[in-house]
Structures are given as C-alpha cells and as structure tokens.
Amino acid sequence: MTSTAKALQGLVDRQEIQDALARYARGVDRGDWELVRSAYHPDAHDEHGSFSGGIDGLISWLADRFDGVDNSVHFLGNCLIEPIGPENALVETYFVSARLTTKDPHRTIDAGDALSRQAWGRYVDQFTRRDGAWRIARRTVVIDGRFQCPALGGARMAEGSWGTRDSTDPLHAARSAAGLTC
Template sequence: MTQRVELATLMDRFAVDGLVTEYAVAVDDGDWEAYRRLFAPDGRADYRSAGGIEGDAGQVAGWLARSMELFPMRQHLIVNRRLRFGVLDQDRGDTARVQADYINPMRFAGDDDGSTAPDFVCGGRYAFALVRTDLGWRLREVVVQEKWRRMPQPRQEPAVT
C-alpha cells in the first residue's frame, strides 16, 4: 500500500467509527432528526430481537421516540468494534461492515427526579452496514441482536419482626 492509500483507509476508519458513536449519542439524547440523518436514503434498522420493529430509518425513529419515553435516562456503550471495508459484491471500497457489542443501561421514568426509578439493562451485538455517499459515510442497515437483558426486581419489603 502507498502512504496515500493507508492515510485514506485511516480517515475512513475514523469516519466510520465516528458514525457509530453518533448513532449511540443520537439514541441516548433522543435526537431523532440526527438519527435519521445518519442513514442513507434507503437505510433501514431492525430492532425485532429486542422487541421492536424493522423498517426504514424514519419509521424506526418514530417508534424509538415513543418507546424511549419510558427511559428518560439512557447511556449506550458500544465496544469491541470490528470493521471491514468493501465486503459487498462488486465493491470498490465504498461499503463497510461493523460488528460491535453493546451494553445499554437505562432508567425507567419515575414520579420524582428519576433517582429512585429502577434500572433496565440489556446487551448484545450490533451489525452495521455502511455506504459512502456524497455526504460521507451513512448507515445502510442497523441490526440489533439482543443477547440478554436484566429487568428490575420487585422491591422486597423488609420482614417485620
């Protein structure tokens, strides 16, 4: 590889990594317009393994906006990112795939400031398919593969003696 090709590859890696981070931030912050902008025009997302829907980015953003009202506090952590460029047929370096693990702690809405509301935590793996567009890298597909979840336990009243 020439230094120019290596530099271009590094720049693409940074851009793809940044897009995955922006995805997490958009969901955590409830910025559904930013979420939609991360996708290519034909972009789709599939949250069915986590009890959600599959559809185009606009449909899924609407569903997420309603669903996330239950969880006013969210913090996506996306780790162990594995990136490959050009894995689609007839590709010339304008596509990428990322597999990344996630853990997603969220807090249920409460009657007060939320500090006593119970937590919900889930984890799994994302499969991102990306495409280079005139606007830069965009998501073509996001598939959530939820592997586990921990629901809040009912509060136990102390035994009266």
C-alpha cells in the first residue's frame, strides 16, 4: 500500500469509528436499540456504571433505565483515536449527557415534576475491525461528574419543535423526506 493509500485508509477508519460512536449516541437518545446494537460487535463487553456484560444485556439495561425518560441528549466531544495496528484502535471520547424525566404522560409545561439529570465523562473503547466493519469490542464508561435537579417549568414548552424518543421525532420525517430508511 502506498503512503497516500495508507493515509486515506487511516482517515476512512477514523470516520467509520466516529460514525459508530454517533450511532450509539443517536440510538440511546431516540430509543432505537438496534441502532445502539450496530455500534457494537455481537460479542462486545460493556462496563457501564452498575451494568457489566454483553450487548443484549446492555440494551435491556438501557431500555429499562431510559423508561420514563422524556428527552435525552448525548453530546460527543473530544475523540482521540489511537490505532493499534490495522484492525484495532484505542478510542477515548468525551461525552456530556442530559435527560429529562417526567411523570406527566402529556408532557405539559405545568407538570412541575420533571427532573433533569446530567452526567459527563469518557467512553474508553477498544474498537476492532471485523468483516470490514469498525465496532466497539469493549467499552468502559468513566463518569467524571454528574448531578440532578428539578427541571423548573416542566419538561416542555407548548411551542417549538420538540424531540421525542419514538417515531414522532422530527428526525424521522426529515429522513423520510430525504429518501432514507428509518
């Protein structure tokens, strides 16, 4: 492989790794557990706070943990990808997550019982390329800080385009209009 081809392959590898990280974040935020699954190899292991285990257990744990979450955002920040040969990489990605929970099934402004939970930390991932696909083989979630507090005024205002964790989210309409499958 020429030096140019090697450099291009390195850029492609990095983008595929970052795409897998973005699939994880979008999947958790939208409640799309198959999208979360697509970020991991089938035999992956995840150390995620009180959870430790494989991908099926992780998805079950996340689905239960996010039951009752009205709104969720994972912001991915600094991402350092350190190649370890052509098929492996150590990846550290900073994150900030925020979510709103509410007991109000109608998600009204006057609910008064919404709770804001925020956490920040790092995903320390071992990525491997198998069958041409970069995915997480092992993840350790490192929490650097967190807090929760009342979300004054409820979870939502009456106006605006608000995100949801189901097929009514504006993303689905945009993907459909663009000819992308959901």
